[in-house]
Amino acid sequence: MRAAILREYGEPLDITTVPKPEPDTDGVVVEVKACGLCRSDWHAWQGHGEWNNDRVPTGQILGHEPAGTVVAVGDDVERVSQGDNVVVPFSLGDGTCQHCQSGHGNVCADGLALGFEPDAPGAFAEQVPVPAVDYNAVDLPDGLSPRDGAVLGCRYMTAYHGLADRVALTGGDWLAVHGCGGVGLSAVQLGDAMGAQVLAVDPNESARERATDLGATATVDPSKRDPVTAIRERTGGADVSVDALGVAETCRNSVRCLRKRGTHLQLGLTTDKERGVVSLPTDWMTRWEITFVGSRGMPPTRYGTLFEFITTSDVDPGALVGREVTLESVSERLAAMGTYDTDGVEVVTAF
Numbered sequence: 001m002r003a004a005i006l007r008e009y010g011e012p013l014d015i016t017t018v019p020k021p022e023p024d025t026d027g028v029v030v031e032v033k034a035c036g037l038c039r040s041d042w043h044a045w046q047g048h049g050e051w052n053n054d055r056v057p058t059g060q061i062l063g064h065e066p067a068g069t070v071v072a073v074g075d076d077v078e079r080v081s082q083g084d085n086v087v088v089p090f091s092l093g094d095g096t097c098q099h100c101q102s103g104h105g106n107v108c109a110d111g112l113a114l115g116f117e118p119d120a121p122g123a124f125a126e127q128v129p130v131p132a133v134d135y136n137a138v139d140l141p142d143g144l145s146p147r148d149g150a151v152l153g154c155r156y157m158t159a160y161h162g163l164a165d166r167v168a169l170t171g172g173d174w175l176a177v178h179g180c181g182g183v184g185l186s187a188v189q190l191g192d193a194m195g196a197q198v199l200a201v202d203p204n205e206s207a208r209e210r211a212t213d214l215g216a217t218a219t220v221d222p223s224k225r226d227p228v229t230a231i232r233e234r235t236g237g238a239d240v241s242v243d244a245l246g247v248a249e250t251c252r253n254s255v256r257c258l259r260k261r262g263t264h265l266q267l268g269l270t271t272d273k274e275r276g277v278v279s280l281p282t283d284w285m286t287r288w289e290i291t292f293v294g295s296r297g298m299p300p301t302r303y304g305t306l307f308e309f310i311t312t313s314d315v316d317p318g319a320l321v322g323r324e325v326t327l328e329s330v331s332e333r334l335a336a337m338g339t340y341d342t343d344g345v346e347v348v349t350a351f
């Protein structure tokens with residue numbers, strides 16, 4: 001089968017032929033119909049994460065937002081059958097640890113990160129193996145295409161878990177979103193659907209326009225106006241603010257734009273400039289009881305709630321898709337992320 005392999009950091013991926021995977025006894029093999037291109041792929045491609053013992057090794061098949069059809073099933077699998085259409089979360093739990101059993105499989109003690117480590121080859125490939133599939137695989141609902149299902153695999157469900165589970169966003173809240181890439185736009189659309197008033201911050205005009213189309217009440221161009229001042233003047237301070245990019249400036253702006261007792265949600269990962277560390281106004285945060293919350297992925301067991309929310313609120317994850325690309329185009333599109341030259345969510349649909 002064809003796959004895109006990381007050979008050297010920052011260099012074009014090697015599109016080559018590799019053996020088809022075989023399922024573990026508790027796993028399946030999924031024929032990939034679509035796989036999202038995420039900024040986390042860009043971080044991996046750049047070789048980031050060494051400071052957190054989280055650097056993706058060379059030789060890795062990247063790609064962590066797949067949707068597709070089960071084509072091979074292990075002997076011990078009970079819930080999943082050949083021919084099932086599934087979405088595969090990137091944060092794979094083993095289904096047995098205390099975190100998985102208590103509904104927090106995204107922080108599984110023995111979990112794997114799809115597409116980021118050798119034991120979990122990724123989905124920039126014609127097929128991808130999925131372990132512990134009775135716990136990890138999620139049935140793709142009727143009416144949701146594989147392309148739109150791939151949108152959910154990382155950024156969308158990360159934003160949903162962060163807003164719904166980690167900070168409990170409520171109707172009427174002012175939500176500020178700093179950075180309107182994939183996860184930021186997901187937060188904009190979901191925040192609007194949850195009844196919040198959303199302020200979207202991004203220097204890119206097309207990103208701001210897409211944010212408006214997805215439900216943002218107003219947008220801010222940080223290259224022309226200080227976003228902290230703009231948000232405070234409009235809202236008196238946001239109830240919840242999201243750093244959806246992960247650079248020091250957006251993180252601090254997100255914290256500083258909050259009202260008293262507001263909540264900051266960190267979704268973006270840092271670059272090699274921050275190396276995982278951002279200085280914060282901790283005395284000010286203490287004085288006004290600011291809450292700082294981190295969030296990563298979403299437990300597979302929460303997908304039913306996400307699907308129900310999508311159905312009942314009539315939101316369209318597919319509206320985030322700005323481009324469908326081929327496997328050969330992945331390297332070019334990863335490079336575009338380095339200069340923020342992307343529009344919405346990009347999805348590989350031709351392998």
